[in-house]
Amino acid sequence: MSAPASPSDLAARIADAHARRAPLRIRGAGTWLDAGRPCAGDPLDIGALAGIVEYTPGDLTITARAGTSLRELDRVTAAEGQWLGLDPAGAPEGTIGATVATASDGPLAIAFGRVRDLVLGLECITGTGEVTRVGGRVVKNVAGFDLVRLHTGAWGTLGVISEVTLRLRARPEVDRAFVVTGDERASLESRLAPLTDLPLAPLALELLDPALSAALGLARGTCLLVRLGGNAERVDAQQRALGALGDVREVDTAVFMRLAADEPSDALVARVSHERTRVAETFRHVLEFCGTHAQWEPLVRASLSRGLVRVVLPISSTRDDVAAANVDWPSFVRTIAPPGAHVSWERLPAEAWPHVPCAVADTISTGLRDALDPARVLNAGLLGEPARRADAVPRADARRVLA
Amino acid sequence: MITAGLADALRSIVGPRWVKQRPAELTAYDSDALPGYRATPSFVVLPASRDEVIAVVRLLAQHGVPFVPRGAGTGLSGGALANDAVIIGLNRLTRIHAIDAGNRIAHVEPGVVNAVLQREVAPFGLQYAPDPSSQSACTIGGNVAENAGGPHCLKYGVTLNHVAAVTVCLPNGELVQFGDPASERDGYDLCGLFIGSEGCFGIATDVWVRLLPVAPAVRTLLADFPSLTDAARAVSAIIATGIVPAALEMMDQATIRAVEASIYAAGYPTDVAAVLLAEVDGLEAGLDADARTIERCCREAGARDVRIARTDGDRARLWQGRKKAFGALGRIAPHLVVQDAVVPRTRLPDVLETIAAIGARHGVAVCNVFHAGDGNIHPNISYDASDHAQAERVHAAMSEIMQACIDAGGTITGEHGVGLDKLGYMDALFTEPSLAAMCAVREVFDPDRRANPGKVVPVHACREWGGRR
Ligand SMILES: Cc1cc2nc3c(=O)[nH]c(=O)nc-3n(C[C@H](O)[C@H](O)[C@H](O)COP(=O)(O)OP(=O)(O)OC[C@H]3O[C@@H](n4cnc5c(N)ncnc54)[C@H](O)[C@@H]3O)c2cc1C
Numbered sequence: 001m002s003a004p005a006s007p008s009d010l011a012a013r014i015a016d017a018h019a020r021r022a023p024l025r026i027r028g029a030g031t032w033l034d035a036g037r038p039c040a041g042d043p044l045d046i047g048a049l050a051g052i053v054e055y056t057p058g059d060l061t062i063t064a065r066a067g068t069s070l071r072e073l074d075r076v077t078a079a080e081g082q083w084l085g086l087d088p089a090g091a092p093e094g095t096i097g098a099t100v101a102t103a104s105d106g107p108l109a110i111a112f113g114r115v116r117d118l119v120l121g122l123e124c125i126t127g128t129g130e131v132t133r134v135g136g137r138v139v140k141n142v143a144g145f146d147l148v149r150l151h152t153g154a155w156g157t158l159g160v161i162s163e164v165t166l167r168l169r170a171r172p173e174v175d176r177a178f179v180v181t182g183d184e185r186a187s188l189e190s191r192l193a194p195l196t197d198l199p200l201a202p203l204a205l206e207l208l209d210p211a212l213s214a215a216l217g218l219a220r221g222t223c224l225l226v227r228l229g230g231n232a233e234r235v236d237a238q239q240r241a242l243g244a245l246g247d248v249r250e251v252d253t254a255v256f257m258r259l260a261a262d263e264p265s266d267a268l269v270a271r272v273s274h275e276r277t278r279v280a281e282t283f284r285h286v287l288e289f290c291g292t293h294a295q296w297e298p299l300v301r302a303s304l305s306r307g308l309v310r311v312v313l314p315i316s317s318t319r320d321d322v323a324a325a326n327v328d329w330p331s332f333v334r335t336i337a338p339p340g341a342h343v344s345w346e347r348l349p350a351e352a353w354p355h356v357p358c359a360v361a362d363t364i365s366t367g368l369r370d371a372l373d374p375a376r377v378l379n380a381g382l383l384g385e386p387a388r389r390a391d392a393v394p395r396a397d398a399r400r401v402l403a
Numbered sequence: 404m405i406t407a408g409l410a411d412a413l414r415s416i417v418g419p420r421w422v423k424q425r426p427a428e429l430t431a432y433d434s435d436a437l438p439g440y441r442a443t444p445s446f447v448v449l450p451a452s453r454d455e456v457i458a459v460v461r462l463l464a465q466h467g468v469p470f471v472p473r474g475a476g477t478g479l480s481g482g483a484l485a486n487d488a489v490i491i492g493l494n495r496l497t498r499i500h501a502i503d504a505g506n507r508i509a510h511v512e513p514g515v516v517n518a519v520l521q522r523e524v525a526p527f528g529l530q531y532a533p534d535p536s537s538q539s540a541c542t543i544g545g546n547v548a549e550n551a552g553g554p555h556c557l558k559y560g561v562t563l564n565h566v567a568a569v570t571v572c573l574p575n576g577e578l579v580q581f582g583d584p585a586s587e588r589d590g591y592d593l594c595g596l597f598i599g600s601e602g603c604f605g606i607a608t609d610v611w612v613r614l615l616p617v618a619p620a621v622r623t624l625l626a627d628f629p630s631l632t633d634a635a636r637a638v639s640a641i642i643a644t645g646i647v648p649a650a651l652e653m654m655d656q657a658t659i660r661a662v663e664a665s666i667y668a669a670g671y672p673t674d675v676a677a678v679l680l681a682e683v684d685g686l687e688a689g690l691d692a693d694a695r696t697i698e699r700c701c702r703e704a705g706a707r708d709v710r711i712a713r714t715d716g717d718r719a720r721l722w723q724g725r726k727k728a729f730g731a732l733g734r735i736a737p738h739l740v741v742q743d744a745v746v747p748r749t750r751l752p753d754v755l756e757t758i759a760a761i762g763a764r765h766g767v768a769v770c771n772v773f774h775a776g777d778g779n780i781h782p783n784i785s786y787d788a789s790d791h792a793q794a795e796r797v798h799a800a801m802s803e804i805m806q807a808c809i810d811a812g813g814t815i816t817g818e819h820g821v822g823l824d825k826l827g828y829m830d831a832l833f834t835e836p837s838l839a840a841m842c843a844v845r846e847v848f849d850p851d852r853r854a855n856p857g858k859v860v861p862v863h864a865c866r867e868w869g870g871r872r
Pocket residue numbers: 435436471472473474475476477478479482483493513534535536537540541542543544545546547548549550551552553554601602603605606607608729730818819855
């Protein structure tokens with residue numbers, strides 16, 4: 001079937017699927033359809049719904065159709081000296097709709113916020129084909145319940161995003177990138193210790209493992225990749241401050257684009273998140289874990305101040321090498337993260353997914369799904385949701401955390 | 404049903420002193436600082452702990468009795484008012500359970516007052532960024548329920564951007580946690596959804612707020628302008644440079660005069676049309692350059708004078724005028740409506756003119772003191788609510804102002820919430836299916852519609868959805 005050319009077309013398609021109880025597989029640019037659990041359905045292409053709807057540079061906001069690529073958004077805003085400040089992993093052909101639906105962000109999030117902090121409004125078609133508009137076009141808005149946050153990161157399971165309004169930033173006057181290398185024999189903790197007191201407010205600060213450093217041609221060992229922005233005086237002062245962390249070398253800021261885009265597309269990917277004070281520990285744990293699967297040459301990086309470690313295991317999730325590796329998946333998906341940390345899987349082989357706990361199995365999440373997509377036609381199964389509300393589990397979290 | 408037996412049962416949970424029933428006691432709970440709206444609750448229950456909140460909510464659920472959570476009652480939108488419902492006051496839940504300076508997170512009870520939290524985290528060199536002007540009274544629970552902002556959210560963001568997790572006592576008495584204090588998780592952003600839910604999704608009993616290091620350096624400037632339009636142009640020019648000021652606040656002449664005539668006098672010039680209070684903070688390096696850029700933008704936009712606070716005392720004084728502006732305005736007349744709306748930044752000049760014209764047409768004096776950098780305006784009207792004709796005119800002017808903001812591509816509230824006051828504008832702002840979706844979401848949390856009933860989404864919008872499925 002042809003791709004919907006307007007939100008009303010899209011709504012009609014969804015209403016029809018709802019009536020027929022026929023699952024839909026929502027696609028943007030199709031660059032990342034292998035993320036998440038196996039999910040089948042009639043393809044519903046958002047790609048044709050592309051283009052800028054409204055852009056008033058003075059407001060620092062932009063409204064675009066969901067199928068607009070990140071590259072296009074970057075091009076349009078760059079002409080006005082602005083940018084979105086969002087640099088998720090993946091190809092720049094990826095669409096803004098999918099970026100919001102999957103809440104994908106990157107190194108710049110430590111300065112500009114995560115996707116949830118950047119989205120101001122959405123047009124979203126519910127699973128019954130109702131066109132809803134939530135949030136708005138202004139930077140501050142508390143009118144009505146915050147369904148913007150609900151749809152952001154819902155992977156399309158509560159509605160198909162057809163239009164997005166985002167907050168923009170002016171591009172920094174000066175924007176430079178630096179690599180910091182240090183004594184490889186010293187512990188990670190001692191190498192990172194000076195960070196707590198340094199006068200730094202970086203746009204990005206990533207710790208790269210030796211494999212990733214080498215892949216990007218940056219360093220031989222573990223390195224810090226730092227992006228500094230602002231007026232010249234501020235950037236210069238911070239550059240000097242970096243000296244306390246090791247040897248500082250300037251590199252082209254394009255390295256951040258490569259960091260995002262060069263990630264192997266055929267790989268197992270996980271994000272491991274823990275308290276920021278434990279990031280070195282988390283990083284080391286992940287590397288040690290990967291060491292036990294050394295044949296896969298992992299690439300690992302961490303957004304330090306977020307306590308977030310991103311792991312890429314360049315191995316096809318479909319090819320035979322998974323089968324050949326004879327992985328104990330229940331243990332694999334559990335032990336990649338240290339105790340107390342949380343792991344979010346982006347890509348895994350089909351046979352591994354059943355061992356990953358479902359994040360939306362609770363009664364509230366299931367209730368929300370029932371409220372907005374009662375026939376479960378939108379990306380059915382992608383999040384591993386229970387088929388019926390009766391199968392939902394209570395959110396038992398609260399007591400545990402408080403205990 | 405509210406029966407004498409229920410009151411007794413509540414007393415046995417919280418202790419006899421903490422169930423308020425006498426009319427004289429209830430008057431303290433009949434307003435939320437918004438003139439023109441009063442409602443007397445059936446009674447007020449003041450639990451002292453999370454467990455007592457749960458027990459109270461369970462009991463009310465068994466009896467099918469609606470309830471309204473309440474913090475400090477500073478909401479200004481009628482959200483904390485209760486008609487034929489029980490108020491659950493959270494003012495006794497004032498413990499700060501933990502401050503984890505390393506991970507920059509604090510675990511607090513909902514009744515903790517915003518300014519108290521600020522004071523307690525300050526010794527760690529940390530701050531809680533959202534700083535509503537009402538911070539000396541309003542509670543963290545109220546901030547979460549309203550997604551409160553403040554002058555400094557231009558740079559730092561609103562409550563949503565600073566809350567990692569909440570535990571919520573659902574209207575059926577079940578305790579759940581949304582978000583996670585220690586890590587980022589997948590799954591629906593229920594914490595984000597809860598923030599700004601105005602007491603309709605349940606009661607926040609624990610809040611984990613993110614803390615930020617106090618900025619090592621700060622510069623505060625005051626620029627004065629011969630016209631509001633010039634001041635608004637300066638705002639756009641500053642934003643366009645790429646500098647993100649920590650705050651960018653505007654006050655018009657009527658506000659300035661009220662402030663200067665009060666005990667909060669800050670030394671603002673009273674003969675100008677507007678002043679702009681701008682602040683930049685962050686690393687010391689480069690900050691003076693930013694301050695000079697802002698000064699230049701202001702002068703180019705027509706500022707008569709720009710001065711930079713030299714000392715902490717200077718700075719505190721400049722801010723005092725802004726923070727106490729509402730208090731000063733409140734002294735002019737018996738009542739003050741503090742309105743709240745947002746327009747796209749570039750529309751500020753023409754919307755401010757439209758507002759002045761609306762005021763003139765209705766013979767009411769509108770004065771403006773607001774978060775200019777966000778386009779978040781607060782058109783305020785001082786009046787005497789006992790004069791019915793005047794109250795009518797104020798109401799008519801406010802409705803037109805709201806419509807003007809909607810027409811400009813804006814919204815009806817940037818930080819005070821919909822409550823009761825803005826219910827009537829929700830149909831103009833949202834389509835029917837959008838409101839229906841909000842209702843459907845609310846029903847997931849509160850199928851019996853007992854938590855803060857009748858607020859936020861007009862009831863008629865809720866019936867539609869049910870019929871369609
Ligand atoms: C002079 C003045 C200046 C102000 N300036 C600002 C400003 O700069 N920025 C801003 O954002 N706001 C401002 N406000 C509005 C108000 O102070 C904020 O919205 C504040 O967050 C309300 O907190 P509260 O404790 O008074 O809440 P309340 O008024 O008691 O309650 C507000 C709403 O929250 C609900 N609620 C309260 N506690 C809980 C809880 N624990 N769980 C669930 N729901 C709950 C209530 O049911 C109600 O719907 C101002 C108000 C005044 C009077």
